[in-house]
Amino acid sequence: MELLLSCLPPALWGFLSCAGFSLMYNIHGSGVLVASTGAAISSFFYFLIVDAYGSEVGAAFLAAIVVGVYSEIMARVRRCPTTGYLQVALLPLVPGAGLYHAMRYAVDGFYQTFLNSLVHTIGIALALSVGAMLSSSLFRALLPRLPRLPRR
Amino acid sequence: MPDYGKLLRLGTEVGRWLMLSGAEIYRIEESVHRLLNAYGTYPEVFALPNCLIVCVTTEEGESMTRMVRVSAKGTDIELLERTNDLCRRLCREPAPLDEALALVDGLGDHEPHNPPWLVLVGYILTTAFFAFFFEGDVWDAIAAGLCGLAAGIAQLYGKKLMGSNLFFRTALCSVLICGLSLFLCRLGLGHSEDAVTIGGLMVLVPGMSLTNAMREIMAGDIFSGLHRFAEVILVATAIALGSVLAMILGRVV
Incomplete structure (x- = not known):
């Protein structure tokens, strides 16, 4: 309960x-x-999993799956492409700060730390994109079996 | 027999709007392909982040090609939704070519834009609340919001002053944000310099583009993915260089 509230x-x-x-x-x-x-959902799940399990890449992956499902549902309900919602919803997880830190290390000459944080950043970006793609392809595979929404 | 010139123009213009709105490569290729299919041709479509090539073969066996180059970058979800909507409508029931072309050409004219003040509010909201993300307090959020406001004004109104080169524009904005955050922290408004700086930089940092680059690579568009990835690294370097410049200025002054 405390864990849930802290997120x-x-x-x-x-x-x-x-x-x-x-x-x-x-x-x-x-x-x-x-x-x-969507952004609220993604950051909630991300911090929940980071606190509970500890892996940032794993948390990004799972949160991206959840948000992917959410934005696919919303895209079906509102009849527009998922891209918009997905892009904004993933923003809190997107490793912007990591990228900035990595390049700061490079400019300051700490190459070992630079490589570490760059690889970590790419890992998170990969996890996010794979997670989002996974849920959208699952959705597409299941779509013919789902009931169709009425046209607005 | 359809007018192939007009058909090609229809396909490339739809592609151009999609590119301007920041759509993924596979979406651009698929949309143009489906649209031209609906008009009874079998096109070959190839898209890169800044270039689109469409080729169709006429009934006589001649091939015709049209290419568009797109330089503007950005994300415009409203435009993406409108273009996507129109494209689907045309695929379902292909309108006469001239009518369809007029519809596609009119896409940009009737598009509602958020007024500049609302966009600036967006900049402030984003930077202020990202400062909380990086463990800042209320004062840090206020300072970051001010940095975001400055960056927003520079991005919206300073395009002429800063030139069109992405690298230099980003570096200048980064100097502005980092310098301002240093200044505000020295004044005592912000307490955690790190939270203010990174919160403010969130509007510049290409985290979304990095994720999109990975998505392109995963979707099989490796060229486009690498193109975007290189751009991300360049922009991030520009931001880092700008922040170092601001630091040096802070030490000297």
Whole structure:
């Protein structure tokens, strides 16, 4: 319970910061809400798994699967491509800070640390993309068996 | 017999809009392919992040090619949704070519954009709340929000001043954000310099592009993936260099 509660603030930060990102990416109306809810879900699961299990790459992978399912469902409900929601929803997990740190180490001349953090960053990016692709291909495989939504 | 010139133009223009909106390569290739299929041709489509080539063979066996180069980069989800929607509609019930072309050409004109002040609010929200992510407190968030506001103003209005080169533009924005965060922390507004700086830099850092690059590679578009990956490394280097420059300035002044 305590673990679950400790993951709520990051979810809130994820929600609000990605509401900002969706304004920058020209998303309108209820789309902002949908995309930032995805971001909240992704950061919640990420921090939950990091706290419970400890692996950042594994956490990114599992959180990306959850968010992938969420954005596929939302794309079916709202009849538009998943890309938008997925991009914004993954943003809190995306290893921007890691990339920045890695290049800072390179510029400052700490090559061993640079390589370490670059590989780690690429690992997270790979986990995110594989996770998101996994759930979307699962969805596509299952789609013919799912009931069709009425056209708006 | 269809007018192949117009058909090619239809296909490439749809592709161009998709590229401008930041769509993935496989989506661009698939959309153009399906669209031209719906009009009864069997095209070959090849897309790179900044270039699209479409080739069709006419009934006489001649081949015709059209290529577009796209330089602008960015993410515009509204445009992506509109283009995707139109493309699907045309695939379902192909409109007469001239009508379809007019529809595709009009895509950019009627597109709603968030007003600049709302985009700036977006910059502030993003940077402020990312500062919390990196264990900053409320004051750090305020300082990061100010850095984000400065970066947003520079990105929106300073394009002429900073030139069109992605590397230099990013480096200049990075100097601005890091310098401002140093300044604000020295003033005593921000407490954790790290949280303010990284929170502010989140609007520049190409974390999303890195994930997209990996996605392209996983989807089999290895060329495009490597192209994007190289760009990510360049941009990240620009940010790091900019932050070092700001540090040096901070030591000297």
